Amino acid sequence: MEEKMEIIRNCHLITMDRANTSYENGAIVIEGEKIIDVGDEFSVTAKYKDAETIDAGGGIVVPGFIDTHTHSAMTLFRGMADDLPLMDWLNNHIFPAESKFVNREFVRDGALIAAAEMIHSGITTFLDMYFFQNEAAKVFKMAGMRAFLSEGLINFPTPDMKSPIDAFDYVSNFIENWLNDDLISPAVAAHAPYTCSDELLVKSRELADKYNIVFNIHLSETENEVETILKEKGKRPTHYLNELGILK
Ligand SMILES: [Zn+2]
Incomplete structure (x- = not known):
């Protein structure tokens, strides 16, 4: 035809x-x-x-815009605890709210809003780190967007992963579900150097390498992070990750 x-x-x-x-x-x-x-x-x-x-x-x-860092379903937390330093915002507001409210429905609804807003502002492709990405993948595929979706691996229980140990099976399943899709590309995310152990960081990178997919992480976001890692590890966050073999 x-x-x-x-x-x-x-x-x-x-x-x-x-x-x-x-x-x-x-x-x-x-x-x-x-x-x-x-x-x-x-x-x-x-x-x-x-x-x-x-x-x-x-x-x-113009060609579609590409947003290289999103937490798409967090559209539903917009305006919450705005203007606070990152650590206060995360530890005292966002992490508790996520453990209370984030589930499949939350991610589906938040992703729907994100899809509408991104398309409206000319974004056709983005790299996302969040939870219940299987739900998000269905939404973005339906919206016709190109999405690199990763589950945020972190050293404490998350809304969809009880421990970092369960997380690897869960994330591998998600990756295998979407590996050959024409719009959705599974990716691997370790949350940040200050929320992931050395072991979790190294395993996350290995998982990305195993499937030859994109790896992403928050790095040197704040002065506080740089000072904390410098104190704990004796080196700045980028050097620390580089020496672990994460940044290759
Ligand atoms: Zn982020």
Whole structure:
């Protein structure tokens, strides 16, 4: 079956290709799910006479934005305990609220809001660290977004993992469920150097390597973290992780 062809025209097109090409009166040709041509509107529309056209109203058209760090379902905690130092916010507000409220439904609803907001602001791809990512994966797939989803591994019980030991089976299951999906890419997350033991950090990295998938972690977020790790480990957080072999 022939794929449907569409042209987005009447736009200032910024391609972000290597030569940084842009077209003041540009057009994009899409066949099925793929962009097959871009260029000056006049020459593109002449080349694909049968395609349906979408008028972009003279707006700017750019490739989708990529957000490299999100906790998408936390849309439901927005405004809670704002403007506090990170450790106070996490330990006295967010971690307790997560253990009380976060479950499958919470993640599904929070992810739905996040999907709507990201699409509205032009984000098409993102890297997320949170819990119940199987639920989030279903939401983002339905929304047509590209999502790198990781379960936050941490040294205390979380809403969906009773201990870091159970966590590895749970996370491996999640990874295997989505490994070959065209939109969802499973990833591995260790929460941070100040919430994960050496063993957990090393095992998390090994898990990412085993499946050849993205690894992500919070690192050197605050002055307090740098001072604490320096005191406990005798080195700054980045050196500490590097010596553990996490940053390769
Ligand atoms: Zn974060």
